[in-house]
Amino acid sequence: MSRRTSSLVITAALAATALAGCTSNSPSGDASGDHAKLSVSSDAKTCDVSSKEAPSGNVVFNVTNKGSQVTEFYLLGEDGLRIVGEVENIAPGLTRDLVVKATPGKYFTACKPGMVGQGIRSAFTVTDSGADLEPSGDDKVLAQNASTGYASYVKDQTEQLLTKTGSFVSLYKAGKDDQARALYADARRHWERVEPVAESFGDLDPKMDLREADLEPKQKWTGWHRIEKDLWPPKTGYTRLTPAQRATVADQLLTDTRTLYNRTRTTTFTADQIANGSKELLGEVATGKVTGEEETWSHTDLWDFQANVDGARVGFENLRPIVQRKDKTLDTSIATKFTALQKLLDQHKKGDGFVLYTELTPAQVKELASGVNALSEPLSKLTSTVTL
Known part of the structure; x- marks a missing residue:
C-alpha cells in the first residue's frame, strides 16, 4: 500500500529518482480532440479542478503539485470509496496525467497532500455526451x-x-x-x-x-x-x-x-x-x-x-x-x-x-x-x- 508519508531508508536523491519515472501519463502525441482535458492544481489546502463536470468518455486530469508535499489525485465513485482512477506520488513541482474512461454519473475528485487522510474532496459530475464508450x-x-x-x-x-x-x-x-x-x-x-x-x-x-x-x-x-x-x-x-x-x-x-x-x-x-x-x-x-x-x-x-x-x-x-x-x-x-x-x-x-x-x-x-x-x-x- 502506497499511502504514506515517506521517511525513506535510502537517500533523498534516490527517492527522487524512483519518483521521477512516474511524472507523466500524457499522450505520446498531440490531443486528438476526442477527450476532455481538465487541469488540477494541488497544494496543502486546495485541490482546484478547472471544471466540476466533464462529458462522458475519455477524460484527462492534468494534475500539478504546487505544494511542498508529495500528493495524489483520485477520481472516486459516488460512494466516495470506489476508486475509478488514481495517480500517485506526484512530487512538488511535477505534473502528471490521470486518464480515465468515465461513464455518466456523480463522482468525487480528491487530492491527498502528504498521501494521507481522506483528502481534499469536491463533487464532480460526468454528463451524458451520448458518445458510445x-x-x-x-x-x-x-x-x-x-x-x-x-x-x-x-x-x-x-x-x-x-x-x-x-x-x-x-x-x-x-x-x-x-x-x-x-x-x-x-x-x-x-x-x-x-x-x-x-x-x-x-x-x-x-x-x-x-x-x-x-x-x-x-x-x-x-x-x-x-x-x-x-x-x-x-x-x-x-x-x-x-x-x-x-x-x-x-x-x-x-x-x-x-x-x-x-x-x-x-x-x-x-x-x-x-x-x-x-x-x-x-x-x-x-x-x-x-x-x-x-x-x-x-x-x-x-x-x-x-x-x-x-x-x-x-x-x-x-x-x-x-x-x-x-x-x-x-x-x-x-x-x-x-x-x-x-x-x-x-x-x-x-x-x-x-x-x-x-x-x-x-x-x-x-x-x-x-x-x-x-x-x-x-x-x-x-x-x-x-x-x-
Missing part, C-alpha cells in the same frame, strides 16, 4: 480479449490468495509462528499482484494492507502488517498479541480476503483500468518495495517487488496487441525495460524467494530504483495509448 472495430475485439484475459488472471490470483491466507491464519492462530513466517511472503504475493483491484473497492485495502506508519489517530490497525509485526516483533517495547487477539485479527483478514474473492468473481475491466493498474503497481514498487518501507518487520520487500512487477507485466501483456497496433515503438520500449528490470531483480534471488531487503547494499538498491525509473517512463504512456 465501447471500443470499435479492431480495438473492440482486442479490448474484449484484454478484459477477458485480465479478469481470468485476477480470479486465479484471488483464489490462490484466499487458499493461502486460510492456511496462513490457521498457522498463526495455532501459534505455529515458524510455519506462518515461512508462508507469509508467498501468500502475500497474490495480493501484491492484484492490489489495484482491491484498492478500486475502496474499503478493503486500508483494512487489509495498512502499514503502522500510515495509521491515523484512533484508526484500528488490522490486516497483513498487523500480523507481520507480531510475527517479527521488535526486540524491545512491544507486547505480543494474546491468542484471543491473534484470532480476532486473523479472522478479520480471512473475512476481508473472502470478500475480495467474492467481489472479483464478476468484476470486469476496461482497457484504461488495466493500464492504470499496471502503472499503479509499478508505483507501488517505487514508493514501497524498492525503499524497504513495505515490509518493515519481515524485510520481505523483494517478494512484493516481484509480485508487483508480475501484475504490471500481465496487465501490459493483455493490452499488448492494442499497443502493437497503435505504437510499435512504445511496445518495444516497455517490453525491453520489463526484461531489463527482471534481470536486475533476478540477481537477488535465493532459492524459491529472495534475499531480505536488509541484505541489499545501497548500490544495489540504487540499481533497482534506476530500473524501475527506466520502465516507469514508457509505461506511463500506456493508458493514453490504448484509450485515446
Whole structure:
C-alpha cells in the first residue's frame, strides 16, 4: 500500500529518482480532440479542478503539485470509496496525467497532500455526451480479449490468495509462528499482484494492507502488517498479541480476503483500468518495495517487488496487441525495460524467494530504483495509448 508519508531508508536523491519515472501519463502525441482535458492544481489546502463536470468518455486530469508535499489525485465513485482512477506520488513541482474512461454519473475528485487522510474532496459530475464508450472495430475485439484475459488472471490470483491466507491464519492462530513466517511472503504475493483491484473497492485495502506508519489517530490497525509485526516483533517495547487477539485479527483478514474473492468473481475491466493498474503497481514498487518501507518487520520487500512487477507485466501483456497496433515503438520500449528490470531483480534471488531487503547494499538498491525509473517512463504512456 502506497499511502504514506515517506521517511525513506535510502537517500533523498534516490527517492527522487524512483519518483521521477512516474511524472507523466500524457499522450505520446498531440490531443486528438476526442477527450476532455481538465487541469488540477494541488497544494496543502486546495485541490482546484478547472471544471466540476466533464462529458462522458475519455477524460484527462492534468494534475500539478504546487505544494511542498508529495500528493495524489483520485477520481472516486459516488460512494466516495470506489476508486475509478488514481495517480500517485506526484512530487512538488511535477505534473502528471490521470486518464480515465468515465461513464455518466456523480463522482468525487480528491487530492491527498502528504498521501494521507481522506483528502481534499469536491463533487464532480460526468454528463451524458451520448458518445458510445465501447471500443470499435479492431480495438473492440482486442479490448474484449484484454478484459477477458485480465479478469481470468485476477480470479486465479484471488483464489490462490484466499487458499493461502486460510492456511496462513490457521498457522498463526495455532501459534505455529515458524510455519506462518515461512508462508507469509508467498501468500502475500497474490495480493501484491492484484492490489489495484482491491484498492478500486475502496474499503478493503486500508483494512487489509495498512502499514503502522500510515495509521491515523484512533484508526484500528488490522490486516497483513498487523500480523507481520507480531510475527517479527521488535526486540524491545512491544507486547505480543494474546491468542484471543491473534484470532480476532486473523479472522478479520480471512473475512476481508473472502470478500475480495467474492467481489472479483464478476468484476470486469476496461482497457484504461488495466493500464492504470499496471502503472499503479509499478508505483507501488517505487514508493514501497524498492525503499524497504513495505515490509518493515519481515524485510520481505523483494517478494512484493516481484509480485508487483508480475501484475504490471500481465496487465501490459493483455493490452499488448492494442499497443502493437497503435505504437510499435512504445511496445518495444516497455517490453525491453520489463526484461531489463527482471534481470536486475533476478540477481537477488535465493532459492524459491529472495534475499531480505536488509541484505541489499545501497548500490544495489540504487540499481533497482534506476530500473524501475527506466520502465516507469514508457509505461506511463500506456493508458493514453490504448484509450485515446
